Amino acid sequence: MTDFTKVKANLEKRGYAVSCFATAAEAADYLDGKLDGRTIGIGGSVTVREMGLLDRLKAHNTVVSHWEGSRKEDAAFTQVYLCSVNGLAETGEMVNIDGVGNRIASTVFGHEELYLIVGRNKLASDYDGAVWRARNVASPKNAIRLQRKTPCAVKGDKCYDCNSPERLCRGMTVLWQPSNGIGRTEVVLINEDLGF
Ligand code: SF4
Structure with missing residues (x-):
């Protein structure tokens, strides 16, 4: 069981609303109960898919996702946006790497509410560890999932900072505090491994 006490306190100090759940099922119940009659953008989050949230939210919200x-x-024009992060530092910084940029754009601008849903596997002890995780764990796993012809997908062990035309990693964001371009940001911490 991961202890979220320190990271929760540090996220709250930075201005985020934070909720914690023991299981993905409990977090899914919470979000499904909270979000009703809204337009919700989902930018291809494996975490959201693993939680079974997509179908539940679709039943009583308008869900906009390229998976749909x-x-x-x-998805940039929805009231609410849901995604995860690739690395969460215990000190409170959140790191995301993106290829197209839709996901990282929506974490800093244009929505009334943003929910960052984070499984315990994303946690690193500090900022450098969160960046390292995003680059060397999350991105290679995503490259494998998307069957990219990149060295990380072939070897599956780390980032090679490649120059492949199929390179996924085109930009990286660090959230230090909730963006002024978003109405309200909540971090949903879950004590299970979810996504990459
Ligand atoms: S930069 Fe290239 S090698 Fe590194 S994780 Fe991204 S796609 Fe893989």
């Missing part, structure tokens, strides 16, 4: 056939751009 929408254009990636369309």
Whole structure:
């Protein structure tokens, strides 16, 4: 069982709302109960898919996701946005790496509410560890999932800072505090491994 006490306190000190759950099922119940009659953008989050949230939210919200056939751009105009992070430092910084940029753009601008849903496997002890995790754990796993022809997908062990035309990693964001371009940001911590 991961102890979220320190990271929760540090996130709250930075201005985030934080909720903690023992299981993904409990977190899914919470979000499904909270979000009703809204437009919700989901930018291809494996975490959200593993939680079974997509179908539940679709039953009583308008969900915009390229997994559901929408254009990636369309999720930028929803009231609510859901995604995860690739690395969360215990000191409170959150790191995301993106190729197209839709996901990282939506974590800093344009929504009334943002929920960052984070499994315990994303936690690192400090900022450098969170960046290292995003680059060397999350990105290679995503490259394998997307069957990219990159050295990290072939070897599956670390980032090679490649120059491949299929390189996934085109930009990285660090959230130090809730963005002024978002109405309200909540971090949902879950004591299970979820996503990459
Ligand atoms: S930069 Fe290239 S090698 Fe490194 S994780 Fe991204 S796609 Fe893989």
